[in-house]
Amino acid sequence: MALATARTMARGLGARITLMVAQVVPYPLPLAAPPVPVEFTEHALESIASEDTAIEIYLCRDRNETIRRALPPDSLVIVGAQKRRWWPSWWPSCDHSLAKMLRQDGRRVLVVAV
């Protein structure tokens, strides 16, 4: 859903889409050895991304901090937020927290429910 929204916007703006994935590698695994191989994630993402979409996979310990550091300061960010069945809607999800943090950094953020 987020990717579809990004595609629609990119068409209008003539912009390029970058699909950014911060893949968290838990301790005690070495950072270079994620539980899901990067090739597998790449393959899975290639099947949903179109040809003009760049895929960037980041292996990290902290998802939010990585996205914060990797995003160019003036980028338009579309965050796909998962709908939650068991939590009240006002309770902030990690996706909404990420969006809030990026907005605080001065980026333009669009949250799309998926």
Next chain:
Amino acid sequence: MNPRTEASVPASNSSATTKVVVATTVALTFISVWQAAAVVLNDMASTMYYIGGIAEQAIGKSAPWMVVAVMLFSYLVRSVYMESSSMFVRGGVYVVVRDSMGPTVAKLSVSALVVDYILTGPISVVSAGLYLGSLLNELSLAFHQTWRTNPNYFAVFFSVIVTCYFWWSNIKGVPESSTKALRIMQITTVMVVILLVWCPLTLVMRGGATLPPLPTPSHIRLTSESLGWLNGTFWAQLSFVVIIVAFGHSILAMSGFETLAQVYRELAYPKLKNLRLTANMVCTYCVICTGLISVFAVMIIPDAVRSTYYDNLIGGLVDNFAGPAALKLGFHIFVVIVGVLILAGAVNTSLIGVNGVMNRVAEDGVLLDWFRRPHRKFGTTYRILNLMALLQIATIIASRGDVLLLGEAYAFGVVWSFALKALGVLVLRYQRHDQEYKFPFNIRLGRVEIPIGLAATTSILFLVAIANLFTKRIATIYGVSFTIVLYVLFLVSEHINAGKKKEHRADLEKFNLDHQAEIGTDTLHARPGSILVAVRDSRRLWHLNKALEKTNLRRHDIVVMTVRQLSTGAAEYDLQDDQLFAHDEQELFSHVVSVAEKQGKSVELLVVPAVDPFDAMVQTAARLQVSKLVVGVSARMASEELASRIGLAWERLAEPRHAFSLEITNPDRPSIYVNLGPHPPRLWPEDVDRLHRIWLRLCAQSGVGSRLHHRDVVGVALRRLERDLDSGDRRDILGSLETEIRKPDET
């Protein structure tokens, strides 16, 4: 972090650079001492929930002192890990033992480590279940209900559910966030602080209490169970043996130390100092929380009822605090919530850890590829996870919720992996000489260094391991059987894999490659003013080391580049990955990453294909707007010649040319600095004196007075020199310059 970074190129007219390759790897983010300590403590501090009860059941009322002794001994084990980490940036038990004592012992040690991991989950989660079961009974009693549960059966039920939950999380590859480690430790610290305030307060209100008896042979009460096969033998009469056996029953208080080796790679600069800080914080925290809380438990919980709290010692401590019942119940609930968080998390860590270890040994060809087949939907190595989760569930059910039984078995894996690691480090003391840190207490006899401290610590660990082998019957049967099964599995796998062995260098870093047509400061994550280090030979990286040492990363980024030399005309075709980034580049950058990791500083990596390496270096420096280009002294040409060639390449740059300095580093001599482009010269002192004398004479004679400056004198001299060069005096001038050039050597 493993960014697939957008990157850059020096587009050039003289060298045929078509595009550059930015190589990125994961070793580029570093964590603070606090984060590292939190990660290690998440594994180590959880033992405080069960060690006191287990040790007292085995050795009697003096057990808390033995737990304190183990925690103090952990400072020595800390030094073993520090020495090992100073040699291997990524040195877990397996790597250290393999490199020191060969693959056979390494297989044994990794088998012991896997046993350790398999049992970490059950002991932690069963302990959490026992705390939770006991709390439910207390709550039921507090609310005048008749409902009661058998804590042991409840613990088994709870443990199986939790293990299944984390097994499924790992199959899906959904990781628990690492930042949670810090949160959990913050909550745990709050609990520990409350306990450490409430315990003395209770003792004061009660008018004091007696300390547990000291762990002397006369006070240590070893039962027939805790003596195992030594029961009734001559050995059980020896005081020394009694102390070692008692120590062995408390050794699992130190479990979780292996995580220290895992976090070392990611520690920030200065790495070794930060490792020492992290390890000291961890050991001190454990002495306080695990050691002192066990002591307070014996002092506060009456002897008559303490045995009922062996499985739930901190719960029992809270129940016996002085204070209102409601407050105690509230805190008891908090203690159990913290316990469930930290202990249940250990199941997850154990599954992740064992999966990582098995995958690591598989890379060395000692595990069949069948185990590593990725899950069709989630991509995880589900066969290893299935096997390990099944073993954990079988262990939980077989234990019937008996945490003492699990503790006995757990100690087997813990102590043998420590002992083999320490032996590995000891052997390496005689095989390698690049230890940046050495275990203290070494004496030198002539040219031979005798590592007394390290040898003594290794001996103690082996004595404890051997004592455990005879005293912990179930642990020995369980541990040895598992170790043999795993060892045979590794052996068979290795034999089968030997037939289809491919050339694979596990020590080489994996890099993501990103081809770019443009180079720039924004795309390479290098700010203007960064330091560019040119590398070529993986054995000659001293200039990189020097640059890393001297550079403050807050002010300057470091870009490490290598030039992939091409023949003229190569730019007409698109170059493939393996043409631009071949095995040589992979090996070179693996060394670069390893040097950077050792210093705890991040670097950006860049491969520039070019015909002329000097042009490539200068153009890259100009495009990145670096403040300094660092190169090592060349084996093929003198430093002056090298500087001259780089200077000429700079002259070929298109206007406006970016000015920067060049540092030519020599391992034995001070670096040579050259400013490229127009810059004020550094004059010889005698020339400065001469200039001043001329200026004084001119001031006195010409009548220009205060309007004449030194620069005017230099300006006139240079213009006259320029004119003379075009006249018939050219030969004389060149002769004088030749004499001038020789002057530094003569002086």
